[in-house]
Amino acid sequence: MFLKIAYKSLVDRKVSVFMTLVALIVSISVLLSVEHIRVQTKESFASTVSGTDLIIGARTGSLNLLLYSVFRVGAPTNNISWSTYKNLSGSDEVKWSIPLSLGDSHRGYRVLGTNQDYFRYFSYGAKHPLVFAQGREFSDAFEVVLGSAVARSLGYSQGSEILLSHGISSADFNLHKGSPFTVVGILEPTGTPVDQTVHVSLQGLKAIHNSAQYGGDPESITAFMVALKSRIGVFSLQRTVNKYKAEPVMAILPGVALSELWQMMGILEQTLRFIGVLVLMSALLGLSAMLLSSVRERRHEIQLLRMAGASPLYLFLLSELEVLLITLVGLGASLIIVWLAFAAGQGYLAGAFGINISADIFTPNTLILSAIVTGSALLTGALPAIAMYLRARRP
Numbered sequence: 367m368f369l370k371i372a373y374k375s376l377v378d379r380k381v382s383v384f385m386t387l388v389a390l391i392v393s394i395s396v397l398l399s400v401e402h403i404r405v406q407t408k409e410s411f412a413s414t415v416s417g418t419d420l421i422i423g424a425r426t427g428s429l430n431l432l433l434y435s436v437f438r439v440g441a442p443t444n445n446i447s448w449s450t451y452k453n454l455s456g457s458d459e460v461k462w463s464i465p466l467s468l469g470d471s472h473r474g475y476r477v478l479g480t481n482q483d484y485f486r487y488f489s490y491g492a493k494h495p496l497v498f499a500q501g502r503e504f505s506d507a508f509e510v511v512l513g514s515a516v517a518r519s520l521g522y523s524q525g526s527e528i529l530l531s532h533g534i535s536s537a538d539f540n541l542h543k544g545s546p547f548t549v550v551g552i553l554e555p556t557g558t559p560v561d562q563t564v565h566v567s568l569q570g571l572k573a574i575h576n577s578a579q580y581g582g583d584p585e586s587i588t589a590f591m592v593a594l595k596s597r598i599g600v601f602s603l604q605r606t607v608n609k610y611k612a613e614p615v616m617a618i619l620p621g622v623a624l625s626e627l628w629q630m631m632g633i634l635e636q637t638l639r640f641i642g643v644l645v646l647m648s649a650l651l652g653l654s655a656m657l658l659s660s661v662r663e664r665r666h667e668i669q670l671l672r673m674a675g676a677s678p679l680y681l682f683l684l685s686e687l688e689v690l691l692i693t694l695v696g697l698g699a700s701l702i703i704v705w706l707a708f709a710a711g712q713g714y715l716a717g718a719f720g721i722n723i724s725a726d727i728f729t730p731n732t733l734i735l736s737a738i739v740t741g742s743a744l745l746t747g748a749l750p751a752i753a754m755y756l757r758a759r760r761p
Contacts, residue, residue, distance in 0.1 A: 390696035393649035397642035423589030425614035432623040445586035479571035501551030515561040657750035689747030
């Protein structure tokens with residue numbers, strides 16, 4: 367009976383209730399989306415590389431080394447010599463190493479020069495290896511393997527020929543003309559910067575920059591990733607690298623550098639949260655204002671309920687029940703809308719931004735947020751409920 371009265375009361379004010387409900391759905395959807403993107407982006411960044419104990423490159427800031435070697439953002443301050451790479455990676459503590467050479471691009475996508483160990487040892491997420499959707503790894507200097515986003519965006523397939531550009535410009539005068547690369551493999555989507563990377567061999571990069579010295583080892587590389595036989599030796603090797611006298615190099619722990627990155631982005635993270643909360647509060651205040659303004663319109667309803675024996679407390683709880691019903695409907699609709707939006711846009715976000723956003727929004731974090739939204743709505747709705755209570759007490 368109690369629920370039926372609340373429902374009929376809301377139906378009698380269907381126009382104002384509907385407009386308030388729409389505003390609430392929009393605000394809750396924004397809050398849920400912002401929070402889900404924040405959490406998933408953080409997890410996606412953290413899972414970009416796994417199984418790598420150290421990243422070694424020219425001496426610079428730890429964040430700069432992390433950004434250009436893992437996320438292909440920015441540019442290295444300097445290269446390190448091939449002899450340094452061989453000396454440090456040849457340590458008895460090293461299990462495997464992956465050389466990385468950056469500097470060229472193809473139509474806006476970064477080119478990464480490396481060797482076959484990249485496909486053998488590089489992993490992301492919970493140590494997921496790279497998997498080929500088509501073809502194989504490169505075995506010749508002028509063969510190339512594409513990330514999934516590159517292939518999809520540019521319409522390439524096995525057998526396509528591409529030209530690389532010097533630097534990140536795609537202007538014709540920067541093209542390495544006369545040295546086309548043939549696509550021999552395309553990787554499965556990973557939701558990491560790998561998807562937006564063009565992979566070639568170190569020998570291929572050397573050939574297009576110095577055709578007179580085709581083949582052989584490069585003179586220098588940008589950085590390299592290292593995994594150790596035992597993680598106990600991580601700090602020992604890091605000290606050895608940082609004190610290396612042949613040239614200025616440094617070693618960073620990817621996890622520590624990522625933590626520093628998120629500390630720097632903390633202000634942006636909190637700003638996004640604050641915006642979402644403001645949007646929600648504006649909708650909840652609108653809900654409160656709608657119910658408050660309806661108290662006068664409902665004086666005859668209140669009188670009838672009082673004559674039927676309803677106490678002031680009953681009317682207070684009735685008003686709060688109306689708030690609860692509106693909030694639960696808005697929350698349910700928002701969850702469905704956000705789930706559908708992420709399910710539809712998951713592939714686009716992974717391809718366009720290299721961020722793997724899961725469509726599964728039904729997480730403990732979402733449940734906590736939903737409880738907070740419901741509690742905030744009941745708290746905000748207490749004002750019109752008190753107004754109902756006071757009016758009911760008048761003779």
